[in-house]
Amino acid sequence: MTESPTPDLELTDGAPRLNIVALDDDADFREYVRGLLEAEGNEVRVVATPEEFFSACQERLPDVALLDIKMGKHSGEAVLEELRERWPRLCVIVVTGYPSMQTMRTTFKQDVFDYLAKPFSLDELRAVLAQAAATYDLGVTPQAKLRGRLGREIRLARTAQGWTLKELSEESGVSISQLSSIERGAHLPSLESLLAVAHALEATPSDWLKAAGF
Numbered sequence: 001m002t003e004s005p006t007p008d009l010e011l012t013d014g015a016p017r018l019n020i021v022a023l024d025d026d027a028d029f030r031e032y033v034r035g036l037l038e039a040e041g042n043e044v045r046v047v048a049t050p051e052e053f054f055s056a057c058q059e060r061l062p063d064v065a066l067l068d069i070k071m072g073k074h075s076g077e078a079v080l081e082e083l084r085e086r087w088p089r090l091c092v093i094v095v096t097g098y099p100s101m102q103t104m105r106t107t108f109k110q111d112v113f114d115y116l117a118k119p120f121s122l123d124e125l126r127a128v129l130a131q132a133a134a135t136y137d138l139g140v141t142p143q144a145k146l147r148g149r150l151g152r153e154i155r156l157a158r159t160a161q162g163w164t165l166k167e168l169s170e171e172s173g174v175s176i177s178q179l180s181s182i183e184r185g186a187h188l189p190s191l192e193s194l195l196a197v198a199h200a201l202e203a204t205p206s207d208w209l210k211a212a213g214f
Contacts, residue, residue, distance in 0.1 A: 016139025018129060019043045022066035023053040024095065025074060029118070033066065036122055040129075050079045054086075061087060063138040064129065069096045084111065091136050093128060095120075146214055148185035153208040155183040157201045171200035 020042050022033050030046040037044040045062070047053045057065070065083065069076030076094070083090065088111070097118040113135070114128045133139050158168050165183075169176045174193045181187045182197075189197065198205045 016133045017041050017043065018063040018133065018139045019060065020045070020064045020066060021053060021056045021062040022046045022095075023050065023071075023076075023079065024048070024066075024068040025071040026068075029068075036125060040126065042129075050074055050082075053079065054082070057083075057087065057090075061090065063136070064091045064093060064132055066093050066095050069094050080112070091132050091138065093132065142214075143188065144185075146209075147188050149211075149214075150188070150208055151183045151185040153211050154179075154189075154197060154201075157203050157208070158183075161201060168197065168200060172196040 018037075020037055022030065022037075022044065024030050024033070024046070025048055027048070030048065034044050034046050045056050047056055053065075053067075056062075067076055067080060067083075069080070076096070080092065080094075083092065092112050093114050093116060094112050095116045095118060113132050116124065116128060137145055158165070163171075165176050165179050168174075169179055172179075172193075173196055174182075174189075178187070178189075178193065179197070182189045182193070194205050198208070
């Protein structure tokens with residue numbers, strides 16, 4: 001049976017598309033950030049107040065929150081504290097034009113992923129978003145995550161047996177090319193192929209899925 005690739009949200013250059021909400025009280029900076037991020041293929045929502053920020057996150061939780069920590073009458077620290085109470089695993093990148101060691105220490109205690117000081121370049125922004133995407137598996141569909149993690153579990157089981165792809169192919173009846181594609185995370189195995197591979201390796205498919213986080 002031929003395995004069919006499953007589309008995901010990754011761009012052809014390997015950079016994922018991200019859903020981003022940016023909170024900043026500076027209108028010019030909001031438009032600057034929107035332009036940078038949308039040009040990179042991301043979905044961007046920019047907001048001016050904490051109320052708008054929480055409403056946007058409640059409507060659709062983003063992959064990344066860009067949070068201005070110094071906003072005049074609004075406290076970025078208070079927003080971060082409430083954000084952590086509501087969505088403790090959300091990736092947060094703090095942005096400020098007034099960096100200080102005390103601010104950095106305070107924000108990092110609240111599990112901030114990284115810190116950008118204004119003005120920052122597109123390359124700096126791109127780099128920190130790429131690191132966040134890799135760390136949090138952002139911008140990738142559940143199908144893509146499953147492909148990668150299941151492929152890894154099968155490869156680990158095969159190498160634990162000391163088998164080559166050819167030997168697994170002979171035992172399972174699944175072609176070498178299909179096995180290679182599955183292990184690389186390029187394709188999901190069909191149910192028939194998954195059961196055949198698991199039987200050959202004397203493994204339980206549900207254990208692989210559990211280990212893959214599903």
